[in-house]
Amino acid sequence: MQRLFSEVHCKRRGGFSVKIIEDQTFDAERALYGSRDIMVKDCSFDGPADGESAFKECSNVQAEHSFFNLRYPFWHDHGLVIRDCELTQACRAALWYSDHITIENTKLHGIKALRECSDAVIRGCDILSPEFGWSSRKIEMENCDAESEYFMMRSFGLRFTNVRMKGKYSFQYIKDSVFGDCTFDTKDAFWHAKNVIVRNCTVKGEYLAWYCENVTFENCRIIGTQPLCYCKGLKLIDCEMEGCDLAFERSEVEATITTPVVSIKNPLPGSRIIVPEVGEIIRDIKEATGTVQTQ
Numbered sequence: 001m002q003r004l005f006s007e008v009h010c011k012r013r014g015g016f017s018v019k020i021i022e023d024q025t026f027d028a029e030r031a032l033y034g035s036r037d038i039m040v041k042d043c044s045f046d047g048p049a050d051g052e053s054a055f056k057e058c059s060n061v062q063a064e065h066s067f068f069n070l071r072y073p074f075w076h077d078h079g080l081v082i083r084d085c086e087l088t089q090a091c092r093a094a095l096w097y098s099d100h101i102t103i104e105n106t107k108l109h110g111i112k113a114l115r116e117c118s119d120a121v122i123r124g125c126d127i128l129s130p131e132f133g134w135s136s137r138k139i140e141m142e143n144c145d146a147e148s149e150y151f152m153m154r155s156f157g158l159r160f161t162n163v164r165m166k167g168k169y170s171f172q173y174i175k176d177s178v179f180g181d182c183t184f185d186t187k188d189a190f191w192h193a194k195n196v197i198v199r200n201c202t203v204k205g206e207y208l209a210w211y212c213e214n215v216t217f218e219n220c221r222i223i224g225t226q227p228l229c230y231c232k233g234l235k236l237i238d239c240e241m242e243g244c245d246l247a248f249e250r251s252e253v254e255a256t257i258t259t260p261v262v263s264i265k266n267p268l269p270g271s272r273i274i275v276p277e278v279g280e281i282i283r284d285i286k287e288a289t290g291t292v293q294t295q
Contacts, residue, residue, distance in 0.1 A: 017037065018037050018038065018039055018060075018062075019035075019037065019038045019039070020038075020039045020040075020041065021038060021039070021040045021041070021043060022040075022041045022042055022043070023041075023042050023043065024040075024043050024044075025043065025044045025045075025046065025047060026043065026044070026045050026047070026051075026054060027045070027046060027047025027048060027049040027050065027051050027070065028049050028051045029049070029051035029052060029053065030051065030052070030053045030054065030056055031045070031051060031054045032054055032055050032058065033053065033054075033055075033056050033057060033058075034056075034057050034058060035055065035058045035061065036058065036059050036060055037059075037060045038058075038060075038061055038062070039061075039062040039063075039064065040061075040062070040063050040064070040066055041064045041065055041066065042064075042065045042066065043063075043066045043067070044066065044067045044069075045066070045067065045068045045069060045070050045073060046067060046068075046069035046070060050070065051070060052070060052071045052072045053071075053072045053073065053075060054068075054070065054073045055073050055074050055075075055077055055080075056072070056074075056075045056076060056077075057075075057076050057077070058074075058077045058078075058080075059077065059078040059079050060078075060079040061074075061077060061079065061080050061081070062080075062081040062082075062083070063080075063081070063082045063083070063085055064081075064083045064084055064085070065083075065084045065085065066085045066086075067085070067086050067088075068085065068086065068087045068088065068091045068094065069088045069090050069091055070090070070091060071090070071091065071092045071093065071110075072092070072093050072094070072096070073087075073091065073094055073095075074094055074095045074096075074098055075095075075096045075097055075098065076096075076097045076098060077095075077098040077099075077101075078098065078099055078100060079099075079100045080095075080098055080100065080101045080102070081101075081102045081103075081104075082101075082102070082103045082104070082106050083102075083103075083104045083105060083106065084104070084105045084106065085106045085107070086106070086107045086109075087106065087107060087108050087109060087110055087113065088107075088109055088110065089109050089110055089111075089128075090110065091109070091110040091113075092110045092111050092112065093110065093111070093112045093113070093115065094108065094110050094113045094114070095113060095114045095115070095117055096112075096114075096115045096116055096117070097115075097116050097117070098117050099117060099118045099119050099120075100118075100119045100120075101117060101119065101120035101121070102120070102121045102123075103120070103121070103122045103123070103125055104122075104123045104124055104125070105123070105124045105125065106125050106126075107125070107126045107128075108125055108126070108127045108128070108129055108132075109126075109127075109128045109129065110129060111129055111130050111131060112129065112130070112131045112132065112134075113127065113129040113132050114129075114132055114133050114136060115131075115133070115134050115135065115136065116134070116135045116136060117136045117139070118136060118137045118138050118139075119137075119138045120136070120138070120139045120140070121140045121141075121142075122139070122140065122141045122142070122144060123141075123142045123143055123144070124142075124143050124144065125141075125144045125145075126144070126145050127144060127145065127146035127147065127148065128146075128147050128148075129146075129147075129148050130148055130149045130150070130167075131148070131149065131150045131151075131153075132146065132148045132151055132152065133148075133151060133152040133153070133155055134150070134152070134153050134154055134155065135153075135154045135155060136152070136155045137155060137156050137157045138157040139152070139155060139157065139158050139159070140158075140159045140160075141158070141159070141160045141161070141163050142160075142161045142162060142163070143161070143162050143163075144162075144163050144164070145163075145164045145165075146163065146164070146165040146166070146167070147165070147166045147167050148165070148167045148170070149167045149168050149169055150168075150169045150170070150172070151165060151167055151169075151170040151171065151186075152170065152171050152174060153169070153171075153172045153173055153174070154172070154173045154174070155174050155175075155177075156174060156175035156176045156177065157175075157176050157177065158171075158174060158177035158178070158179070159177070159178050160177075160178070160179045160180070160182055161179075161180050161181055161182070162180075162181045162182065163179075163182045163183075164182070164183045164184075165182070165183070165184050165185070165186065166184075166185045166186070167185075167186060168186060168187040168188060168205075169186075169187065169188050169189075169191075170184060170186045170188075170189045170190075171189050171190045171193060171196075172188070172189075172190070172191045172192060172193070173191070173192045173193070174190070174193050174194075174196065175193070175194045175195055175196070176194070176195045176196075177193075177195075177196050177197075178196070178197045178199070179196075179197070179198045179199065179201055180199045180200055180201070181199075181200050181201065182198075182201045182202075183201065183202045183204075184201065184202070184203045184204065184205070185204045185205060186203070186204070186205040187205040187206055187207065188205070188206075188207050188208075188210070189203060189205055189208055189209065190208060190209035190212055190215060191207075191209065191210050191211055191212065192210075192211045192212060192213075193209060193212045193213075193215055194212070194213045194214055194215075195213075195214045195215075196212070196214075196215045196216070197215075197216045197218065198215070198216070198217045198218070198220055199216075199217075199218045199219060199220070200218070200219045200220065201217075201220050201221075202220070202221040202223070203217075203220060203221070203222050203223070203224075204223040204224055205223070205224045206224040206225045206226060206227075207224075207225070207226050207227070207229075208222060208224060208227035208228055209227065209228050209231065209234075210228075210229045210230050210231070211230045211231070212228075212231050212232075212234065213231070213232045213233055214232070214233040215231065215233070215234055215235075216234075216235040216236075216237065217235070217236045217237070217239050218235075218236075218237040218238065218239070219237065219238050219239065220236075220239045220240070221239070221240045221242070222236075222239055222240065222241045222242070222244060223241075223242045223243055223244075224242075224243060224244065225243065225244070225245055225246070226244075226245065226246045226247070226249070227241070227244050227247050227248075228247055228248050228251055228253065229246075229247075229248065229249040229250060229251055230249065230250050230251060231248075231251040231252065231253060232251075232252050233252060234248075234251055234252065234253040234254070234255075235253070235254050235255070236253070236254075236255035236256060236257060237256055238256055238258055239255070239256070239257055239258065240257070240258055240259045241257055241259055241261050242259065243262065244261050244262055245262035245263045245279075246263055246264075246265045246282070247261055247262075247263065247264050247265070248264055248265065248266075248267050248271070248273065248290075249265040249266050250266050250268055250285075250287075251267060251268060251271065252268050252269075252270055252271055252290075253267060253268075253271045253272075253273060253290070254271065254272050254273075255271075255272070255273045255274065255275075256274045257273065257274065257275040257276070258276065259276065260275070260276055260277035260278065260279070261275050261277070261278045261279070262278075262279045262280070263278065263279050263280040263281070263282060264278055264280075264281050264282070264292055265281075265282040265283075265284075265288075266282065266283060266284065266285050266287070266288035267288060267289075267290025267291075267292065268287055268288065268289075268290055269287065269289045269290060270290065271290025271291065272290065272291045272293070273290065273291065273292045273293065274293045274295065275292065275293070275294055275295070276294065276295050277294060278292060278294060
């Protein structure tokens with residue numbers, strides 16, 4: 001399709017002009033490849049040509065109130081703002097290998113919607129995307145809803161606030177991250193995580209955070225069987241635990257728990273667990289010398 005531009009010269013940081021493209025439909029392969037300093041508004045990326053990679057190798061791109069129904073639109077981009085847009089289920093692998101990204105009030109509904117990206121801020125978005133966020137760094141997410149499997153695997157420098165996430169195998173192998181006021185309904189979350197703080201969150205799901213290192217849960221509600229096993233440097237500060245049996249197996253842990261625990265198994269030397277009540281303390285290996293103190 002022929003490109004139709006409405007060019008507007010507007011003073012911006014750096015003093016360059018921006019090309020504004022409005023009310024257009026694009027379906028060609030690499031429709032806007034290599035573009036710089038452009039804004040698309042009320043556009044549709046859809047059609048019979050079924051072209052991929054609309055914005056590949058672009059910089060300083062803004063997309064507003066636009067519809068994306070084709071694959072791989074934003075790859076290898078630098079400086080990207082996506083606002084009030086819809087990326088459908090057919091818009092697979094939408095953002096890969098890109099940096100300095102802002103996404104606001106947008107539907108991200110294609111599989112693997114974000115991968116190997118950096119310096120991204122995601123606000124007010126609806127994410128329905130299996131395998132979202134792999135191997136990314138410096139990702140801020142705020143006031144979002146997400147449904148995904150293997151969410152954010154092998155990423156680091158995450159800062160999440162008020163995020164509601166549902167799906168299995170989340171946050172595995174992440175590093176150097178902070179979560180606040182979030183709700184996670186998941187399974188096998190935070191496995192092999194390192195240097196992570198989870199504060200004022202609800203985490204529901206079995207087998208929480210096995211094999212993690214230097215992870216802290218503060219003022220959290222933890223729900224589910226067999227949490228927090230095989231951990232090193234684990235801390236719980238004023239946390240609630242519900243339905244938690246066989247907790248802390250072979251872990252090095254310092255914990256203050258405010259609710260009764262079903263059972264604790266084999267806390268390792270140096271551990272100190274303070275809990276109001278515990279149904280059963282299981283010590284069936286000689287190394288299980290950690291302290292469990294009831295109040």
